[in-house]
Amino acid sequence: MKVRAKHWLKYDGVWHKGGETFEIPTTDAKExxxxxxxxxxxxxxxxxxxEAEETAEAPKKRxxxxxxxx
Numbered sequence: 001m002k003v004r005a006k007h008w009l010k011y012d013g014v015w016h017k018g019g020e021t022f023e024i025p026t027t028d029a030k031e032x033x034x035x036x037x038x039x040x041x042x043x044x045x046x047x048x049x050x051e052a053e054e055t056a057e058a059p060k061k062r063x064x065x066x067x068x069x070x
Contacts, residue, residue, distance in 0.1 A: 001026045002040035009035050 002023050005016040011032070016022050021039045024032070 001029060001038065003029070003032070003036040004039040006035055006037060 002021055004021045005018055007018045009016045009018075009032070011022070011024065011028075014022075024036075029036070029038070
């Protein structure tokens, strides 16, 4: 997400001047809430739905135990 610094701000080891626009992950926006303005509305991508393949498990068989000693 693109944000604009309200004042000098050190983010991720880099100094950003007040008014400078830079990118941050949307997860960090909450931490920097008072120090930044949102410059570009973030486009939230829909989460990829991983559809679990429904595999029909074979029912367990109740076979006879092998005979030993014969």
